[in-house]
Amino acid sequence: MLRFDLGMILIATDEFSAGNKLGQGEFGSVYKGILPSGQEIAVKRLAGGSGQGDLEFKNEVLLLTRLQHRNLV
Numbered sequence: 001m002l003r004f005d006l007g008m009i010l011i012a013t014d015e016f017s018a019g020n021k022l023g024q025g026e027f028g029s030v031y032k033g034i035l036p037s038g039q040e041i042a043v044k045r046l047a048g049g050s051g052q053g054d055l056e057f058k059n060e061v062l063l064l065t066r067l068q069h070r071n072l073v
């Protein structure tokens with residue numbers, strides 16, 4: 001599984017800048033990011049006190065890594 005450390009995510013999203021915010025979910029915000037390779041990514045940032053726990057968040061991440069569909073970016 002691909003993993004990125006926080007430093008890379010901060011650089012890619014310009015430290016979660018407001019201009020890079022794509023949307024807002026129930027448990028946090030989603031930001032646009034650009035990797036050094038030029039690839040665009042979406043980064044979901046779990047909001048503190050959102051009600052979604054670490055375990056649920058990890059489960060969501062694990063599920064997303066298994067999804068592959070042309071309608072999913």
Ligand SMILES: Nc1ncnc2c1ncn2[C@@H]1O[C@H](COP(=O)(O)OP(=O)(O)OP(=O)(O)O)[C@@H](O)[C@H]1O
Pocket residue numbers: 022023024025026027028029030042044073
């Ligand atoms: N890959 C993406 N590309 C573009 N925009 C995205 C992407 N992923 C999420 N978004 C935007 O961020 C918003 C929130 O995404 P999120 O996945 O958190 O939605 P949600 O499933 O409704 O939220 P939650 O899981 O917190 O209940 C979306 O409604 C959309 O506007």
